[in-house]
Amino acid sequence: MREQSVAADYRLTHASTKQFQMARRALNSLQRIIIPGESCVPHDIDVVAKICAHHNHDPAALLEILHDTQEHFGCVSDEAARRIAQDLNISRADIHGVRSFYGDFTRDTDKPKLKLCRAEACQAVGSEELARRLSARGIASETIYCLGNCALGPAAMIGKRLIGRASAELLEAELADD
Amino acid sequence: MTDTPRLFLPRDAAALSVGADGVAAALPQDQLVRTGSRGMLWLEPLLEVDTPDGRIGFGPLCVTDAKRLAETGFPKDHATCLGKVENLPWMKIQRRIIFERCGVIDPLDLDAFKASGGLDGLRAALASNAADIVETVTRSGLRGRGGAGFPAGIKWKTASEATADQKYICCNADEGDSGTFADRMLMEGDPGQLIAGMIIAGLAVGATKGFIYCRSEYPHAIATLNAAIAAWEGRGWLGTDILGSGKAFELKVRRGAGSYVCGEESAMLESLEGKRGQVRVKPPIPALSGLFGKPTIVNNVLTLASVPWILAHGGEAYAEIGHERSRGTQAYQLAGNIRRGGMLEADFGISLRELIEDFGGGTLSGRPLKAVQVGGPLGAYIPADGLDLPMDYEAFAAAGAMLGHGGIVVFDDTVDMARQAEFAMEFCAEESCGKCTPCRIGSMRGAETISKIRDGENVEANLELVEDLCTIMTDGSLCAMGGLTPMPVMSALRHFREDFTSSDAKLRDMVD
Numbered sequence: 001m002r003e004q005s006v007a008a009d010y011r012l013t014h015a016s017t018k019q020f021q022m023a024r025r026a027l028n029s030l031q032r033i034i035i036p037g038e039s040c041v042p043h044d045i046d047v048v049a050k051i052c053a054h055h056n057h058d059p060a061a062l063l064e065i066l067h068d069t070q071e072h073f074g075c076v077s078d079e080a081a082r083r084i085a086q087d088l089n090i091s092r093a094d095i096h097g098v099r100s101f102y103g104d105f106t107r108d109t110d111k112p113k114l115k116l117c118r119a120e121a122c123q124a125v126g127s128e129e130l131a132r133r134l135s136a137r138g139i140a141s142e143t144i145y146c147l148g149n150c151a152l153g154p155a156a157m158i159g160k161r162l163i164g165r166a167s168a169e170l171l172e173a174e175l176a177d178d
Numbered sequence: 179m180t181d182t183p184r185l186f187l188p189r190d191a192a193a194l195s196v197g198a199d200g201v202a203a204a205l206p207q208d209q210l211v212r213t214g215s216r217g218m219l220w221l222e223p224l225l226e227v228d229t230p231d232g233r234i235g236f237g238p239l240c241v242t243d244a245k246r247l248a249e250t251g252f253p254k255d256h257a258t259c260l261g262k263v264e265n266l267p268w269m270k271i272q273r274r275i276i277f278e279r280c281g282v283i284d285p286l287d288l289d290a291f292k293a294s295g296g297l298d299g300l301r302a303a304l305a306s307n308a309a310d311i312v313e314t315v316t317r318s319g320l321r322g323r324g325g326a327g328f329p330a331g332i333k334w335k336t337a338s339e340a341t342a343d344q345k346y347i348c349c350n351a352d353e354g355d356s357g358t359f360a361d362r363m364l365m366e367g368d369p370g371q372l373i374a375g376m377i378i379a380g381l382a383v384g385a386t387k388g389f390i391y392c393r394s395e396y397p398h399a400i401a402t403l404n405a406a407i408a409a410w411e412g413r414g415w416l417g418t419d420i421l422g423s424g425k426a427f428e429l430k431v432r433r434g435a436g437s438y439v440c441g442e443e444s445a446m447l448e449s450l451e452g453k454r455g456q457v458r459v460k461p462p463i464p465a466l467s468g469l470f471g472k473p474t475i476v477n478n479v480l481t482l483a484s485v486p487w488i489l490a491h492g493g494e495a496y497a498e499i500g501h502e503r504s505r506g507t508q509a510y511q512l513a514g515n516i517r518r519g520g521m522l523e524a525d526f527g528i529s530l531r532e533l534i535e536d537f538g539g540g541t542l543s544g545r546p547l548k549a550v551q552v553g554g555p556l557g558a559y560i561p562a563d564g565l566d567l568p569m570d571y572e573a574f575a576a577a578g579a580m581l582g583h584g585g586i587v588v589f590d591d592t593v594d595m596a597r598q599a600e601f602a603m604e605f606c607a608e609e610s611c612g613k614c615t616p617c618r619i620g621s622m623r624g625a626e627t628i629s630k631i632r633d634g635e636n637v638e639a640n641l642e643l644v645e646d647l648c649t650i651m652t653d654g655s656l657c658a659m660g661g662l663t664p665m666p667v668m669s670a671l672r673h674f675r676e677d678f679t680s681s682d683a684k685l686r687d688m689v690d
Contacts, residue, residue: 060470062452063435067394094453101454103436104394119356120551121587123601124514125542145438145555145605147395148359149192150587151219151512151519160397164195 047072048080052087059088062098066105074109112140114175115157116166121150130154133168139175182209183252186226186233188281190215190366191398192359197240198223204244214367216281217521218268226263227252235260268522268537273499275487275507276480277523280367286405288413291370297421299486303378304423306489311382312338315485317493319505324350324441324478325553325582325658327504327571330485333475336465337383340473345385347376348450348469348476351392351399352434352441355554357585360509360521361479365392365399368483369406373429375482377420378489379475380427388427389469391446393434403431438555438609442657443476445611456611457657478583480509501527504570504581512538514551514587531565534588545590549598549674553582555605556662558669559595578669580662595674600628602666610659617660620651624667631678641671641678 051068055061065084069076076084081095099105116134118127134141141156149155152164156171158178163171187193187202189212201223202210218224224237225244236247236258243258253259263269274280283290291297303311316331337345349372353361364372376388392400407429410416418426432450434440440449444458447469468474484506488496497505504526510533512519517539534540534550541547549559558579560567567577574581589598606621624647631640648664655661671678 058452060450060452061432063433063449067433067435097454098452101437102434105435117356119605120555120598120601121357121513121585123598124587124589124593144395144436145609146354146356146358148353148362149195150357150359150514150585151516151521152192152195152222153514155195157395162191162195162398164192 045079045083048083049087052084057088059090062088062090062095063102066095066099066102070105074111075106077107112142113158113178114139114141114171115144115147116141117145117147117149117153117155118143119145119150121146122153122155125153127154130166130168134171137168137172139168139172181251182206184211184228185209186211186213186228186282187223188213188215188367189285189398190222190281190363191396192219192363193222193224194398196222196238200241201225201239201244204241205248211284211287213283214280214285215363215521216263216269217277217363217523218266218518219520220518221260224260224263232262232264235263235266268518268520271537272522272524273507274523275496275499276364276371276483276509277368277521278487279371280364283368285367285369285402286409288370288409288415291368295490296370296374296486297415299489300374300377300415301421302489303381304421304425308338308382308384311378311489314493315382315488318488318496319493319500319503320481320484320488320496321504321506321571322478323480323484323508323583324443325355325580327581330477330481333465333477334379334382336463337385337473337475340466342473344387344470344472345383346469346472346474347379347383347385347388347482348443348447348474349376349388349390349479349482350441350443350446350476351390351396351479352446353396353479353583354393354438354441355556355583355585357513357551357587358511358554358583359513360511360584362396362399363521364479364483365390365396366402369403370410371483371486372403372479373406373410373416375485376429377416377427378485379477379482381425383473383475385473385475386426386428388429389450390429390431391434391440391450392431393440394436400431400433407431437611438605439611439657439659442611442659444657446476447474454611456613457659459656480583499525501525501568501570503572508569508581508584510569511583511585512588513585515541515543515590516588517542526570527568529565530560530567530569530586533569533586534565538586538588541588541590543590543592545592547588548591548593549589549595549670551587551589551598551666552585553580554585555602556580556658556665557582557585558665559598559673560669561673564673578665578672580665595670595677596628596632599667599670599678600625600632602663602670603628606659606663614654614656614660616651616654617656617663620647620655620660621663623647624651624663628667628678637679644671 085092147155154166156163156166221237223239226233312334320330321327437455439445440455445455449455464474509523511521547562603624610617612618651660652664
């Protein structure tokens, strides 16, 4: 799936405008049969346009636009990046540069649900051991440096829910509830 | 006690992280007020019950206890009863200037904010002129709370004297240092204090636009700030005609995106412009050429939040508080392996030992304390026998450490300091913006070399190499990221050399 979408994307990148539009239409029609969460290309690009408009097409608001896009689709796909570049009148290279610089943005929907703090204050109360236990249970986590819950570590976050005094059992239960 | 006393329960993210919402659901909703946190995080969820004698605390609460307490009318003989909150030793020592209302009022209740004198500083500033505001702040001796401790008055004066069609006030709320959470607590517990401080800064330098750059790891703070700004605008306290004065100030919250280096002021400005968070070469300083090339004040949350009190009580009153050249109060955050972790605001000059032993109660694990890291990932490790250090910018600098943002992370004797030094380099490699070579490459080589030392490979020669590398990073980096990474590394090496040299690589291999 991932390979296919990369190939599709490559074709999109290198196609002429007319071919590009045809390809995009074809991909858009595929949208309904794509399994959600598996790959984020293609998706409803009109949402991206609305996000850009909501931020007045202001290039200074690029991080906000990328955040909204990431939140909506679970990624900032190349297709979304292309639309943002077009609407903000900045280059795709700029978007790619910003997207790849910041840990919050991903090109694909491969971000684990669970964020685990691995910074010093949480290390002092066993975050490394917790990370080992989680991976032993097959639970993927994204490494975060500080969630601001340093007196009640180890700290973790699922979505926007902050969890203090985390243990592998607690996090497993929380993920099951989510 | 009346039959239906008002109940106060924090909605602070730390309290939520240990079940405050569950406790809230078990309490009578019509009596409940959700507040910020008092900072006694080991007692969270901490319920306060209003009585004629003051607020009585119950904590830490679980849902069962909360239900039982609500049914029995909050009896003072319950096991979780702490007595009067104001009388707890942790609270009594404090002098709360910034956190005066935090944990006391609903952070979005503007009437409670106003009734507790929240607008006094702003009103005083509106009645004054720009030069006098700058002068008051200068006289107060207020220094930047972000870590560098630069005098706020000088920064403000520079920006106020610059001529430009637009100036900006940027609040640095990218509190990325591990062990720090005071900014978050204030933004969630009393956002009005920060907003008022930013408007005053705007009046002082002639800026009509402001941004709060808040890290994305703080969704609760972002939500509270946005709600507070909307409420302030709705009341005419913020916008085109602040409190009917005809003065204007526009304020927006911008989210960071998971980059530590964006806490560096010039990287933050780049990020606010929608770019990669790469640091800028200074000069020009932001006060002359900052956001979009315009004169910009960049101050930390706690710096700006100290300003309303200064304006309301005068610069001299603030200057009377503190220690040596560090004036006013500091938010100390006790974190890591500590029995009683949390935030307390007190005068500068209190010793590290008092904070950790008297307030913190020692380590959480009960094992002996081995090291303390003060000032975040770029701060020095201080050994157990070095705790008699007064909390003061100069005293810390003299001891080869830094106060930073006031975060104190405690480690017990199970910590391997060579590993911590390696982590400091790894962290720098991970978070470096990549603009300058000593930081980008140096951190990578540093991590590799310390890894070799931990494996017992050419230990003495490699230690020398690390020291050399640290000197280059300190002297040659563009900003504090690469420039201060050697601080945890070298302090670990200086105080805990045995952790580096007593290589038990084979044993470690077995453990790993």
